[in-house]
Amino acid sequence: MGLQAFASQFQNYFASAQSGRDLVQLSRAVAAPSHGFARQDLTRRLDQAAKRVLFVVDGIGADLAEQWALVPSADERVRGQSIFPTATGSAVPSLLSGLYPATHGLLGWHCYVPEYQAIYAGLPWKAKRPANTDEVVPVVEPAKYYGKPPTVNRFDALVVPAEIQNSIISQIFQPQAAVLGYDQDDSFVDAVEQALHEASNQTIYVYFSDYDHLAHGFGPFSPEAKQSIDRFNRIYAALRPSMAAHRAAAVITADHGHLETQFEDWIDVESLMGEAIIGLHWGEPRMAFVRAPKTRHFAERVFEATKGRVFAATRTQLLQWQVFGPAPQHEGLIDRMGDFALLGSGAICIDDRRAHRPVQLKGMHGGASEIERDIPMLFEFFK
Numbered sequence: 001m002g003l004q005a006f007a008s009q010f011q012n013y014f015a016s017a018q019s020g021r022d023l024v025q026l027s028r029a030v031a032a033p034s035h036g037f038a039r040q041d042l043t044r045r046l047d048q049a050a051k052r053v054l055f056v057v058d059g060i061g062a063d064l065a066e067q068w069a070l071v072p073s074a075d076e077r078v079r080g081q082s083i084f085p086t087a088t089g090s091a092v093p094s095l096l097s098g099l100y101p102a103t104h105g106l107l108g109w110h111c112y113v114p115e116y117q118a119i120y121a122g123l124p125w126k127a128k129r130p131a132n133t134d135e136v137v138p139v140v141e142p143a144k145y146y147g148k149p150p151t152v153n154r155f156d157a158l159v160v161p162a163e164i165q166n167s168i169i170s171q172i173f174q175p176q177a178a179v180l181g182y183d184q185d186d187s188f189v190d191a192v193e194q195a196l197h198e199a200s201n202q203t204i205y206v207y208f209s210d211y212d213h214l215a216h217g218f219g220p221f222s223p224e225a226k227q228s229i230d231r232f233n234r235i236y237a238a239l240r241p242s243m244a245a246h247r248a249a250a251v252i253t254a255d256h257g258h259l260e261t262q263f264e265d266w267i268d269v270e271s272l273m274g275e276a277i278i279g280l281h282w283g284e285p286r287m288a289f290v291r292a293p294k295t296r297h298f299a300e301r302v303f304e305a306t307k308g309r310v311f312a313a314t315r316t317q318l319l320q321w322q323v324f325g326p327a328p329q330h331e332g333l334i335d336r337m338g339d340f341a342l343l344g345s346g347a348i349c350i351d352d353r354r355a356h357r358p359v360q361l362k363g364m365h366g367g368a369s370e371i372e373r374d375i376p377m378l379f380e381f382f383k
């Protein structure tokens with residue numbers, strides 16, 4: 001596959017924006033059905049419900065959701081698409097805010113703070129530095145990076161794992177929402193029921209993270225990962241009577257799918273090029289941003305050194321292809337991108353060996369393949 005074919009994969013990425021079946025449009029329709037969704041009959045039924053609950057099952061792709069019967073009681077099953085990069089650090093902000101990454105400005109797990117030339121992990125807000133060094137990274141307050149992003153959506157309550165109850169992402173994108181944390185299955189059911197009981201809560205966002213963790217560690221198709229989907233199904237089934245009592249509409253979706261990766265898929269572009277020219281990466285292993293190396297013909301050299309397994313796209317190309325979604329553009333967008341993004345073809349992941357020892361995750365996401373992109377959109381309407 002040449003760069004052109006790779007580019008067309010990206011260009012097709014937002015074809016779904018016209019059909020209205022991406023997660024931004026879904027979350028907008030749940031937050032306020034007047035925003036509409038691809039299917040008018042579904043929009044109408046969302047509008048008629050007394051409450052609307054958006055369940056986000058982190059990492060479960062459309063195919064596995066079918067194969068493993070995620071929420072077998074669903075009335076409607078639609079195949080939808082995530083945003084790009086297909087990663088939690090970008091997709092959860094999109095689900096919460098109702099904005100594309102181009103607008104909310106979060107382009108993957110690791111964020112580049114141009115004013116300080118520092119890289120921070122977006123969710124735990126932790127500095128990234130080269131391994132085995134004491135290199136000092138400037139201290140950056142997260143508020144400095146996030147600013148005051150605009151938000152289209154309004155969720156009245158968020159139900160999330162207790163360990164991320166104080167997550168900066170929720171505070172930034174849904175500052176007025178009540179946040180309920182849960183630990184075990186019982187407290188998960190209790191927390192959602194508590195959110196449903198509060199009369200003023202019309203829109204509720206529920207986040208379940210287990211599948212993604214297990215899919216990374218054991219593989220997307222592993223029995224360990226499947227068990228977490230069975231667990232979600234049990235919790236969901238236990239909630240159905242309360243959702244019926246509150247005449248709720250349930251929408252079940254995911255932030256992205258999962259790609260199975262082998263050890264050989266993790267490659268260190270810099271060592272293949274034989275030169276220390278790239279530096280630390282940010283973004284995602286499937287879409288790693290790097291600063292401009294002084295070397296000429298960088299893209300061609302990356303292509304040659306990796307035997308065509310990695311493409312280096314310039315930020316101009318990425319913007320032209322609108323991979324992060326349509327305008328309006330976040331004011332910091334261009335500076336937050338590298339001069340190049342290293343994009344892995346197939347299941348290739350870019351290993352940042354300056355920052356850590358080689359990793360072998362058995363499941364990965366962040367790229368533009370169908371399996372990472374396509375997500376379930378399931379609807380159950382309670383009368």
Ligand SMILES: [Zn+2]
Nearest residue numbers: 059088212216
């Ligand atoms: Zn993940």
